[in-house]
Amino acid sequence: MFESLSERLDSAFKLLKGEGRISEINVASTVKEIRRALVDADVNYKIAKEFTDRVKDKALGEKVITAISPSQLMVKIVKDELADLMGGTAAELELKANPTIILIAGLQGSGKTTFSGKLANFLKSKGKKPLLVAADIYRPAAIDQLKVLGGQIEVPVYSEPENKNAVQITENALREAKQNNNNVIIIDTAGRLAVDEAMMAEVANIRKAVQPQEILFVVDSMTGQDAVNTAKAFNDRLDFTGVVLTKLDGDTRGGAALTIKYTVEKPIKFVSMGEKLDTLDVFYPERMAQRILGMGDITTLVERAQAQFNEEQAKKLEKKIRQNQFDFDDFREQLQQIKKMGNLKDLMGMIPGVGKAIKDIDISDDAFKGIEAMIGSMTPQERGNPDIIDGSRRKRIAKGAGKEIQDVNQFMKQFEQMRQMMKMMNKMGAGGKGLKALG
Numbered sequence: 001m002f003e004s005l006s007e008r009l010d011s012a013f014k015l016l017k018g019e020g021r022i023s024e025i026n027v028a029s030t031v032k033e034i035r036r037a038l039v040d041a042d043v044n045y046k047i048a049k050e051f052t053d054r055v056k057d058k059a060l061g062e063k064v065i066t067a068i069s070p071s072q073l074m075v076k077i078v079k080d081e082l083a084d085l086m087g088g089t090a091a092e093l094e095l096k097a098n099p100t101i102i103l104i105a106g107l108q109g110s111g112k113t114t115f116s117g118k119l120a121n122f123l124k125s126k127g128k129k130p131l132l133v134a135a136d137i138y139r140p141a142a143i144d145q146l147k148v149l150g151g152q153i154e155v156p157v158y159s160e161p162e163n164k165n166a167v168q169i170t171e172n173a174l175r176e177a178k179q180n181n182n183n184v185i186i187i188d189t190a191g192r193l194a195v196d197e198a199m200m201a202e203v204a205n206i207r208k209a210v211q212p213q214e215i216l217f218v219v220d221s222m223t224g225q226d227a228v229n230t231a232k233a234f235n236d237r238l239d240f241t242g243v244v245l246t247k248l249d250g251d252t253r254g255g256a257a258l259t260i261k262y263t264v265e266k267p268i269k270f271v272s273m274g275e276k277l278d279t280l281d282v283f284y285p286e287r288m289a290q291r292i293l294g295m296g297d298i299t300t301l302v303e304r305a306q307a308q309f310n311e312e313q314a315k316k317l318e319k320k321i322r323q324n325q326f327d328f329d330d331f332r333e334q335l336q337q338i339k340k341m342g343n344l345k346d347l348m349g350m351i352p353g354v355g356k357a358i359k360d361i362d363i364s365d366d367a368f369k370g371i372e373a374m375i376g377s378m379t380p381q382e383r384g385n386p387d388i389i390d391g392s393r394r395k396r397i398a399k400g401a402g403k404e405i406q407d408v409n410q411f412m413k414q415f416e417q418m419r420q421m422m423k424m425m426n427k428m429g430a431g432g433k434g435l436k437a438l439g
């Protein structure tokens with residue numbers, strides 16, 4: 001995400017390396033470089049200029065603190081300004097009303113339907129009982145797509161494929177929601193390829209009829225300045241309550257994320273980073289600024305892990321590790337949990353400093369495929385008792401997984417090392433109070 005911008009900002013800060021303090025002269029070249037980096041990231045020149053003027057004023061106004069180098073100070077100032085530009089604090093969804101009605105609008109292909117599914121999934125995990133409404137009356141495929149998504153996350157989808165009146169459909173959906181006690185209603189509307197009066201009028205009519213608490217405008221972040229212009233057009237007509245930036249997992253330069261809030265004065269509420277239904281993140285300007293500056297985002301990483309955390313499973317695992325019984329079933333379960341947390345490269349990029357180090361390395365989501373194939377070709381007995389896996393079993397496992405015997409040997413060796421490490425930790429811990437008490 002925003003790799004090129006991150007890199008360019010980094011080189012701008014490097015211009016201050018070796019300087020004892022910030023001065024009019026040395027700050028000028030740094031600020032100029034930051035401005036160029038922003039413009040190349042598709043930030044409008046005026047916004048970039050205002051941004052760097054503020055950075056410069058702040059940098060020159062800072063008291064000289066000897067403990068902090070000028071480049072560190074600059075990183076801090078730019079981080080704060082980036083966070084400010086993107087909205088300062090996080091903006092939460094307004095979910096007090098029962099039912100809460102959320103209208104989703106945006107151009108066709110922006111990711112509205114996918115986001116509707118993700119949002120339903122997100123709210124369901126927070127204990128809500130959502131109903132998805134397919135209000136796209138032009139593309140039957142859109143209705144089917146929403147139904148498939150709804151099926152995957154077990155959220156009901158209301159649709160009337162024969163009805164060509166979107167307002168009527170949504171009104172009927174509200175009635176249905178009341179009967180079924182759905183407390184959040186997510187309405188996926190039709191989009192067009194470009195901003196178009198008929199489309200706007202239709203969404204505006206739905207809005208008037210159902211009075212939503214939230215109107216979320218979905219926009220593809222890959223479209224850069226166009227995204228900002230589209231946002232302006234939609235906001236003029238719909239006065240939406242928040243923005244959803246999609247496809248942030250792609251090769252986007254960053255302009256949309258950085259300037260939408262400034263341009264329409266509406267907060268970004270969510271960012272979507274992939275086609276999987278659990279790759280939706282609440283947008284936190286501060287964390288995003290940290291990520292852009294290569295400081296990682298441990299908070300989001302921990303939250304993703306927590307979302308997958310299952311207390312019962314964790315207790316079971318802890319017990320098995322303690323009794324030196326960690327086996328291939330446990331290992332596979334752990335891999336699956338990690339995969340559920342999202343794209344691997346994206347996850348690693350949240351660790352401070354790692355994003356930059358791995359930016360040119362291709363880390364595919366299939367990284368675990370070989371290991372999974374090997375575990376998959378073990379018998380349940382072998383998975384539960386790794387010690388019985390002898391030479392002939394290894395040969396069979398390699399064949400079943402389409403791997404070489406050396407691959408299986410290496411994997412078994414790594415697995416064994418992992419178990420040794422766990423054993424050692426158990427021994428070390430046995431003297432400690434906590435584990436002793438547990439037996």
Ligand code: GDP
Nearest residue numbers: 108109110111112113114246247272273274275
């Ligand atoms: P709609 O026409 O606005 O409803 O857009 P869709 O939800 O159908 O999305 C259009 C395409 O973009 C589909 O192929 C989606 O799978 C894809 N898509 C949606 N959100 C994301 C995202 O966050 N990342 C990526 N990589 N693809 C996405």
